[in-house]
Amino acid sequence: MNHAKTILPALLGLLVLFWTGDKIGYRIRADMEAGVSGLDMADRFWLDLLDPSHISTHPTDMLCGLTLVAVAGLAWAYRRAARLTLRNGEEHGSAHWAGPRDIKPFIDPDPAHNLRFTRTERLSTDTRRTLRNLNVLLLGSSGSGKTRYYVKPNLLGADMNWAVTDPKGELKRDTESPMKARGYAVHALDLVDLTRSDRFNPMRYIDPAEPQSAILRLTDNLVTNATGDRKNGDGFWEDAEKALLSALIAWVHYTEDEPTLNHVTDMLDQMGASEQDEEREFIVDALFAETRVEIAAMRAHEDDYDEQTRDMLEGLAFACAQYNTFLKGAGETKKSIIITTGVHLAPLQVREVRRILSGDDIHLEALDEGKRVVYLELPDTNATFGFLASVFYQCLFETLVRKADHADGGRLGRDVHCLLDEFANIGKIPNFVRLVATIRSRGISCSIILQTVSQGKSLYRDDWETIAGNCDSWLFLGGNEASTTKTISDRLGDQTIDVIETSETKGANGSWSRSVRKNARKLLTPDELGRLDTSQCIYLLRGIPPFLSHKLTD
Structure with a gap:
């Protein structure tokens, strides 16, 4: 046409x-x-x-x-x-600073229905109106005010439910009373002072519809984050640990009325292996051997078993399959696997940790019901219990996504925002790269708070660009780290400037000339970003020019 x-x-x-x-x-x-x-x-x-x-x-x-x-x-x-394509004044780039008119369409008249970034820039929590997600990448060096100028103002001002990482526990101390005064129910997984923590049972959140897949994800999380970075060539031991731990977790899940990780570590304590007599059976070996016999009998005479027993035995067949992988090793190899797994899970044997894992008071499945906030308090001087943080967020995301998917409209009852302060210390959250791209429509969002870009790249490697790209809002509070300032400078873009050039030749026949040409220049260069005034910050929202603004006040 x-x-x-x-x-x-x-x-x-x-x-x-x-x-x-x-x-x-x-x-x-x-x-x-x-x-x-x-x-x-x-x-x-x-x-x-x-x-x-x-x-x-x-x-x-x-x-x-x-x-x-x-x-x-x-x-x-x-x-x-x-014919010429002319963009006068934009020959080398069109970057410029945004103003009040640019952000106005994205602000909700009700202050409580916005995320606050600067003194003048806010973003409505109604993502269907703004067509922007509420995922935030916040970058700022130590002392730049990440908690003071972003976390606290939003936690105390926005009408959402919250899951908050709290380094050192200071945030909970400062905000717990105001949050309760606003009608919020407060829970805490306290890994700073274990005696004050609510109980948290990861096995309570295993997906009942697909338990075996959930068990594998939980196992992968525990092994990956409890062991930290491994040297090249250690893949065999990691895979062996995962097979053993998957078997134990599956066994506990299908046999205990209220399964916990304490049951798993107790089973691990009962294990053993003999280098001299590889046929020797220990307690756990005998349990799995008897179970294999019962599974074979059930499959031969299924009509003799009720549906509940058949389902349990089919689940235990998965546990036996994982345990068979472990059994294929020689006696010395099995002994090494048991010892290595025990060492990596040693923090779970601490008395206070066993109390925390013995039940569940936090009820992540109810995080969108009423007004609720959950604090995850992490020590900033050691990472002994850091892997529990990644397990916590894995359970949180999987539980809330599952609940939203089964809700009318495919969305939670109240929006839930996760303030992931000191994101690099949480550990690697399974499937996070996929989650951050899909949780918006379910009423879930997160603020990824880091000191430098390199921290994110170190943790998520090739997936980091995807994670950062799924954050429609970026907030830079200041810092000198080279990769961070370069990243922000590149995001700001190039502007076109006029360059005046003069030349003078002295002498009897001297001359003087002046010329003007167009050239490209970064809106702010990396070194200029490093010298940004401590009261200033930069806010970038997808689809509009960047803002050079002042940080929020207390």
Whole structure:
């Protein structure tokens, strides 16, 4: 349709030109044959135009018409070839600072329905209206005010439910009373002072619809984050640990009425392996051997078992399959696997930790019900219990996503925002790269708070760019780290500036000249970002220019 609208007028114009040329050619040729003088022909060449129905088919007249069409075509081709695409003042880039008019469409009139970033910039929590997600990447060096100028103002001001990472426990101390005064129920997983913590049972959050997949994810999380970075070539031991731990967790899940990780570590304590007698059976070996016999009997006579027993035995078949992988090792190898797994899970044997894992008071599945806030308090001087933080957030995200998927409208009852302060100390959250891209529609969002870009890259490697790219809001509070300032500088973009160049030649025949040319310049260079005033910050929202603003006040 669009092509037809362009071609039809062009064809009509060419026909008019051919008709005009044919008419003029006919008049001139006829006058020349009649002996009319040149001066008279100049006055008469247009006369045949008064008879629009007359078309001459004489070759000379038709050639005149075609010549006029050809001249018009050449003129069009020349003009098209010489046409310039001009963006005056934007030759090398169009970056510029945004103003109040740019952010106005994204602000909700009710202050409680916004995330606050600067003194003048806010973002409505209604993502369906703004078409922007509420995922935030906050970058700021130590002392730049990440908690003071972002976490606290939003926690105390925005009408959402919260899961908050709290380094050192200071945030809970400062905000617990105001949150309770606003009607919030407060819970805490306190890994700073274990005696004050609510109980948290990760095995309570295993997906009942797909328990085996959930067990594998929980195992992967525990092994990956409890062991930290391994040297190259250690993949065998990590895989062996995962097979053993998956077997134990699956066994506990299918056999205990209220399974906990305490049951898992207790089973691990009962394990052993003999280098001299590889056929020797220890307590756990005997349990799995008896279970394999019972599974075989059930499969041979399924009608003799009720549905609940069959489901349990099928689940235990998964546990036995994982345990068989562990059993394939030699006695010395099995002994090493047991010892290594025990060492890595040693923090779970601490008396206070066993109390925390013995039940669940936090109830993550109810985090969107009423007004609720959960603090995850982490020590900032050691990472002994840091892997429990990643397990906590794995359970939180999987539970809330599952609940939203089964809710009317596919969304939580109240929006839940996770303030992931000291994100690098939480550990690697399973499937986080996929979660951050999909949780918006379910009413879940998160603020990823880091000191430097390199921290995120170190933890998530090739997936980091995807995670950062799924944060529609970036807030830079200041810092000197090279990769961070370069990243922000590149995000700000290039502007076009005028460069004045002068030259002077002295002497008897001296001269002086001045010229102006266009050049590209970063809106702020990395070194300028490193010297940003402590009261200033930079806010970037997808789709609009960046803001150079002042940090929030207390």
